Structures are given as structure tokens and as C-alpha cells.
Amino acid sequence: xxxxxxxxxxxxxxxxxxxxxxxxxxxxxxxxxxxxxxxxxxxxxxxxxxxxxxxxxxxxxxxxxxxxxxxxxxxxxxxxxxxxxxxxxxxxxxxxxxxxxxxxxxxxxxxxxxxxxxxxxxxxxxxxxxxxxxxxxxxxxxxxxxxxxxxxxxxxxxxxxxxxxxxxxxxxxxxxxxxxxxxxxxxxxxxxxxxxxxxxxxxxxxxxxxxxxxxxxxxxxxxxxxxxxxxxxxxxxxxxxxxxxxxx
Amino acid sequence: xxxxxxxxxxxxxxxxxxxxxxxxxxxxxxxxxxxxxxxxxxxxxxxxxxxxxxxxxxxxxxxxxxxxxxxxxxxxxxxxxxxxxxxxxxxxxxxxxxxxxxxxxxxxxxxxxxxxxxxxxxxxxxxxxxxxxxxxxxxxxxxxxxxxxxxxxxxxxxxxxxxxxxxxxxxxxxxxxxxxxxxxxxxxxxxxxxxxxxxxxxxxxxxxxxxxxxxxxxxxxxxxxxxxxxxxxxxxxxxxxxxxxxxx
Numbered sequence: 001x002x003x004x005x006x007x008x009x010x011x012x013x014x015x016x017x018x019x020x021x022x023x024x025x026x027x028x029x030x031x032x033x034x035x036x037x038x039x040x041x042x043x044x045x046x047x048x049x050x051x052x053x054x055x056x057x058x059x060x061x062x063x064x065x066x067x068x069x070x071x072x073x074x075x076x077x078x079x080x081x082x083x084x085x086x087x088x089x090x091x092x093x094x095x096x097x098x099x100x101x102x103x104x105x106x107x108x109x110x111x112x113x114x115x116x117x118x119x120x121x122x123x124x125x126x127x128x129x130x131x132x133x134x135x136x137x138x139x140x141x142x143x144x145x146x147x148x149x150x151x152x153x154x155x156x157x158x159x160x161x162x163x164x165x166x167x168x169x170x171x172x173x174x175x176x177x178x179x180x181x182x183x184x185x186x187x188x189x190x191x192x193x194x195x196x197x198x199x200x201x202x203x204x205x206x207x208x209x210x211x212x213x214x215x216x217x218x219x220x221x222x223x224x225x226x227x228x229x230x231x232x233x234x235x236x237x238x239x240x241x242x243x244x245x246x247x248x
Numbered sequence: 249x250x251x252x253x254x255x256x257x258x259x260x261x262x263x264x265x266x267x268x269x270x271x272x273x274x275x276x277x278x279x280x281x282x283x284x285x286x287x288x289x290x291x292x293x294x295x296x297x298x299x300x301x302x303x304x305x306x307x308x309x310x311x312x313x314x315x316x317x318x319x320x321x322x323x324x325x326x327x328x329x330x331x332x333x334x335x336x337x338x339x340x341x342x343x344x345x346x347x348x349x350x351x352x353x354x355x356x357x358x359x360x361x362x363x364x365x366x367x368x369x370x371x372x373x374x375x376x377x378x379x380x381x382x383x384x385x386x387x388x389x390x391x392x393x394x395x396x397x398x399x400x401x402x403x404x405x406x407x408x409x410x411x412x413x414x415x416x417x418x419x420x421x422x423x424x425x426x427x428x429x430x431x432x433x434x435x436x437x438x439x440x441x442x443x444x445x446x447x448x449x450x451x452x453x454x455x456x457x458x459x460x461x462x463x464x465x466x467x468x469x470x471x472x473x474x475x476x477x478x479x480x481x482x483x484x485x486x487x488x489x490x491x492x493x494x495x496x
Contacts, residue, residue, distance in 0.1 A: 012372040058373070082370065090370045122330065122338045124260040125306070129373060 002067045004101055005077065007047075008093040010060050013236065014128040015088060019053045019062070028053075028062075028089060035084040036066060050103045050110065050244040054196075056236030058129070061092070061111075061243040065103040101246075109173065109245040112198045114186040114238045116206070130183070131202075131238035137209035139179055145208040146175040148218035149188075149201055156225035158201050159194030160233070168194055168225075175201070187242075196233050204231035250315045253325065254349055256341040258308050261484065262376040263336060266303045267310070276301075276310075276337060283332040284314060298351045298358065298492040302444075304484030306377070309340070309359075309491040313351040349494075357421065357493040360446045362434040362486045364454070378431070379450075379486035385457035387427055393456040396466035397423040397436075397449055404473035406449050407442030408481070416442055416473075423449070435490075444481050452479035 009032075017025035021033070029047060036045035047066045053059055072080065074094050081091045115130035117123060118137055126132075149158075152171040159168060172190040179185075186202055204221065207213045213231070221229045257280075265273035269281070277295060284293035295314045301307055320328065322342050329339045363378035365371060366385055374380075400419040407416060420438040427433075434450055452469070455461045461479070469477045 010372050012375070087370065087375050088372050090372050092369070121340070122335065124258050124336050124338050125377060127260075127335050 002069055002099075003096050004065055004067050004099050006095055006097040006101055006103065007064050007066070007077075007081075007091060009062050009064065009089060009091050011058065011062065011090070012088040012128075013053060013056050013058045016055060018055045018057070019049060019051075019059075028059075031086055031089055032064065035081060036068075038084065039070065039080060040068070048103050050107045051193075051241075053239075053241055054236050056128075057239045057241070058237075059241040060113075062241050063103045063107070063244040063246075065097065065101055103244075106246050107192075107244050108247060109189055109191055110193060110241070111187065111189045111243040111245070112193065113240045113242045114188075114198055114202045114234065115240070116184040116186070116202070116234075116238060117182055118184055119182040128237050131235050133206060135210050137184075137206070138211065139177070139184075139209065141211075141215050142177055142184075142205050142209040144215045145205040145218050146177060146186075148216070148222070149175040149205075153222050154225055155194055155197055155222070157221045157227055157230045158197050158204070159227065160196040160200075161227045163195045165194060170194065170197075189245075198239060199234040199236070200227075200230050200232075202238070203234040206234065207231045250317055250347075251344050252313055252315050252347050252349055254343055254345040254351065255312050255314070255325075255329075255339060257310050257312065258338050258340055259306065259310065260336040260376075261301060261304050261306045264303060266305070267297060267299075267301045267307075276307075279334055279337055280312065283329060284316075286332065287328060288316070288318065296351050298355045299441075299489075301487075301489055302484050304376075305487045305489070306485075307489040308361075310489050311351045311355070311492040311494075313345065313349060351492075354494050355440075355492050356495060357437055357439055358441060358489070359435065359437045359491040359493070360441065361488045361490045362436075362446055362450045362482065363488070364432040364434070364450070364482075364486055365430055366432055367430040376485050379483050381454060383458050385432075385454070386459065387425070387432075387457065389459075389463050390425055390432075390453050390457040392463045393453040393466050394423040394425065394434075396464070396470070397453075401470050402473055403442055403445055403470070405469045405475055405478045406445050406452070407475065408444040408448075409475045411443045413442060418442065418445075437493075446487060447482045447484070448475075448478050448480075450486070451482040454482065455479045 019028045021029045032047050047064045050063045077094045116133050117130045120134050150172050154169050156168045170192050174189040177186045267276045269277045280295050295312045298311045325342045365378045365380050368382050398420050402417050404416045422437040425434045
């Protein structure tokens, strides 16, 4: 009898060509499936994630599911997987779930965080873990700009022009930023996110903070539904898939 | 007229084969000399450091000196060097000094720190920046053990057997550990350090904390002058050359 397992994991995205399997590339999904297939004596195991992350993007709480014929306790699963996985992926939690659970389709909301280091000098130890933005910022203006992001909007202007999704209406429940000395931590919780959406939002509100754009330009950009009006896509190393929310 | 420059720098040791130049290897000294030689239009510039660091060991405050015929202000030097250096080395401070200054021979004391993460699970984001030690530790025992390290001793037992230095007497002014949640930060300030000395001290007092050795075993080990009596060499990624002290 097959069982469905739900698994929460963290990974350092620095040395991955993103989450999703690509031939000849090192990916998170590729490593997970390689290890699970090994545990199943060569029988191919496929995993399904809540969504992809790009090259260089990190995760603290990515969620995947997979089906298995093995009979292991959650503790045994966690120990075995963590012993076999490379040191830039770690399993934080694993549990058996109902066969109807689906990591992607059952997700109710997602939380992303984006870390910015607002200081003049580079920090060699944080270069892969935040975006170094050395310009003076008006934090209050950034907070006000983020208010315009909250709510239900068509986010066409804030997603990659390459996006092939037709419905670009999403609801952002929370969009704010916490400041701790030179570190800014953006926190976005939403029903769903379009391709590059968090990175374009951050890239745009940083320009608001720098005085290059006005606070209420955000509503103009939203209304225009045109990617060219928003700011640049902030780089991947500041982004963290923080949490995926499910019912219960 | 040549000027002597004193320079304080930080580096992430993860992707270096240590500080010192080795043919065919990526080293900190190699990168510094490559960039300085480039700035001097191909005329070879050599740098002298306060001391070496091993592969994987980090620095927050390594000090070097070099001689130059260029006439740049400290600010121009810093900007030019940081623009040319790779992203895992950063110049924090540079100043002109008297020709008698010597980064190694003028050093009065050095401070090293060693970071240990005492938690059950791996942290993918810290794997290159601390030593993951998942065993339960008696912090009070570690603190008491470190007391025996302070003072003037022959540290033969706490240096690599490969050391070719004859005089192994050093003075440790301060040896303690600060605990912040799951992170332990060892701090050692001394007149000088032998090869692998900090890492062997940490490897040994962690065994005291784990209950594998008694607190006062440290004085027995010191007295024996035998490397085989001390504990293992803690791994390089937890170690930071924190500061080099000079007169004035």
C-alpha cells in the first residue's frame, strides 16, 4: 500500500540551477528524486513541490509530497533523507498525509521574505544571502508603497513579461518590511505569486525608497498592467520561500 | 618615493586554498597581489600579512602591508581595490604607515573567534560559517576548561605535530565563550598562536563540554607537551581571524 508523505525542507539556493529538474543541471528536485530513488532500490520516485524557485533563490519552508511503498516512521525518514542529501538541503519535517493532499494544489497561501543589506560596504559573508543595496533609503516611503501592494490586484506589471499565466489577479494579505540595523527584511504573504513577482515588487519599492519614484506611482503601475512601468527585478540571492500555508 | 600602506581586510575563506600563495591554487594573497600588480601596470607587488590562515578559515580583520609608488588617497585606494577584488575579499580600511611598520613583526597580539552551532539539525545557510556540533554541552565546564588555557604556557600539546617552530610558549590573555541561543562564540586573544592552536583548543574543550574529558585534564595535557593527548582539530569553517593588535 502506497503512502503519501508531506515534507518541509530548507535549501541554500546558491549552488542550484533552481528547484526544478533540468537535464545536466544540479537542481533541488533532482537531488531529492535521486536520493528517494536510491532509498527505493532504483525504483523512480517523483516529488511534487508547492512551486518552483529560481537559481540562487533560497527556501526555509518549501513543501513537497511524494508517494512511497516504504514503511518508515517520520523520524526514520528524516534521519535517512538528511544522511543522504547534500549539505545544502535539509529536511525539517516529514509526516504521512491523506492521499488527497497535494503540495501545489492544496497550498492556500505562501510567504516570501526578501533580505536587503543597506550599507555602503560589501559584506563577504552575506553576499549569497541578501541583496547589497548601498543607497540611502527612506524606509517610511517604502512602507507606504507596500500598502498599495496589499489587497487583490491584477499584478501584470509586477510579473515577468515571459509569464504564460492568463489570470494575473492575486491577493496579497500582507506586504511589509522590518528593519534591523543595516538589514531590511521584506515579508510578503499572498494567495499566490506570479513569476518574479516578489523580486519586481522589491526592485520597485527600493526605487521608491531611493526617491526615484513616488509612493503613489505604485497604483499607476498596477493600473497600467505593463511590466515596463515597474522597476528592475531584484537579484535572486535576497529571496527566501519562507512558508507554505495549508488548511489545518 | 615609495610609500608603505597598511590594509585591513575581510574574506570568506570558503573558496580559497588558504591565505598564502600556492602555484595553481586560488589564494587570498594571490588575489591581492594580482590586483595590486594590475594597478601597478604589471610591476609585481608583494604583500605581507600578519600571518597565514588555512583553507576554509575566514578573516574579519586580517592585516597586510605593501609598498607602492602610486599616489592615491586612502579613499581612492579602497575604492579601486574593492572594485577589482573578487566578491569574497573586501578591504575595510587602508592607510599610509611609516616604512618601519611590518604587518607580521609589529603585531602585538591577535584575536581569533570560533563559532559553533550547538543544535540537532543542520542549518544549510551556516554550513560554511560555523562548526555544527549536535551534542549536548555543559557550558560551565567549557568555561572552566578555558580558564586553564589563559596565561603563559608551552602549547606543544595544542599545536599540530607538523609545527616546525621550536619555541612553543605563548601567552593567552583571554579565552572565553559567549553563548547566544544555539550559537557558541569562542574568543581567544593571545600574543601569538601556533599552527592549528585555536582549532585544537576548541576541539578539546568541546570534549570537556560533552563530558568526555574532565575540566582539569587541560592542565595535564598542557604539562605533557604531547599533541596526542589533546582532542581533535575542530574544522576550519568555524574559525575567524578577528583582529590583529598593533601599538597605537
